[in-house]
Amino acid sequence: MNFFKKIAGYQDCREIKKYCEVCGSLVKNPYYAFIISLRGLIFTKNNNIQQVDELNKKVYLKDGGSLSYSFSLDENNDVLGITHRSNEHLLCSERCEDNYHNSIKKMVWSPEIYKKTDSLDIKEVCFYPLGLTGIKKDKDIKKCEICGDKYPSLGRSWSEFKIIDKNSVYGKYNERPDVDLNHYPFVLSGLSEKNKEGLLYAYKIDSNSIKRNFCSYDCAFFSSKQNNSLITVDSVLEKDRLGFIVPETEDFNFDLDNNIKHRPSFMHYL
Ligand SMILES: [Zn+2]
Ligand SMILES: [Zn+2]
Structure with missing residues (x-):
């Protein structure tokens, strides 16, 4: 039916640590x-x-x-x-x-x-x-497809796209990357004002997506790694921008010195 791996039961909730979307602290009581x-x-x-x-x-x-x-x-x-x-x-x-x-x-x-x-x-x-x-x-009560936790939802929307091709190139912050953007429309990295040079990742994704229910950035990241997928999420908190989670998201946040471990890369809607 789809390319996403069937998950054999829900992941043990204790395995997936969840982090506050504002301060990055470990979430003990959601x-x-x-x-x-x-x-x-x-x-x-x-x-x-x-x-x-x-x-x-x-x-x-x-x-x-x-x-x-x-x-x-x-x-x-x-x-x-x-x-x-x-x-x-x-x-x-x-x-x-x-x-x-x-x-x-x-x-x-x-x-x-x-x-x-x-x-x-x-x-x-x-x-x-x-x-x-x-x-x-x-509010709807939804069930996270990864950890199985129930969570109240006001309609945050997650879409998962299969990554069909990926490339990494060396590049500089705020400079056009040396990749064919027609082939790889999404380029993400952990580069910033402080960390100006390094690897950029370019992605080509399938045009079809699947709507998913995730309780947190952390469960979405788990799914992205497991399925080699790019996940989009809308975020009012992040100034109404669209976020992207990929298997490299944890590395990007590490490079960015960001303690919200699985914070998506955010872009303005086009
Ligand atoms: Zn917090
Ligand atoms: Zn979850």
Whole structure:
């Protein structure tokens, strides 16, 4: 049915160490943070708002249009949010989530903004991650295909692609690698500002992918090594970028001095 090796039972959970996606500490008691990015805001006190349909999460405008929303940012439904992407992230503790939120820019808007507009397109303004504390949103319970642990999911999406050809070349940070990018569209490495020269890895992948359920970067990395595959994952926490996990990911993070052992290489969506 597919190229992925059948796993004989789940891996012993104790075998796979999992690391916090924020600080890199070993995770002893899994704590999932739910983080979403916003595409837009709706200000329901604006004169153009006719009605808020809470059941169907729709706002009707006096000019005849309507807007769909995902959740309310306050008790009175004065400000409604439109979700861009929503993810679960494995962290070591609630305190680590607090540290993360304190380290990023907070979204602020004038309390009078509703007088000027009925809605705001966030994607055009800036990217703002937002914690889901206090916001009710349904979570699915999924089962990790590697360790068998159950985890709450807000829709983080993992796709696994078979690597059909791979090459490594010596190269420099921020310089075009000496590989045929038509043949190898993905080039990843552990090179950085500090570690300017070394090996780059170039990958050609199968065009078909399989959707997978993984609880952590660490289980995804396990699968990548086992199946010789490239795994993509979307990440709101990492500024809404797309991450790549390959069998060399642990080496890349070692070279990068990154204590999040299996942190993906992140790129902006094209
Ligand atoms: Zn942590
Ligand atoms: Zn797992």
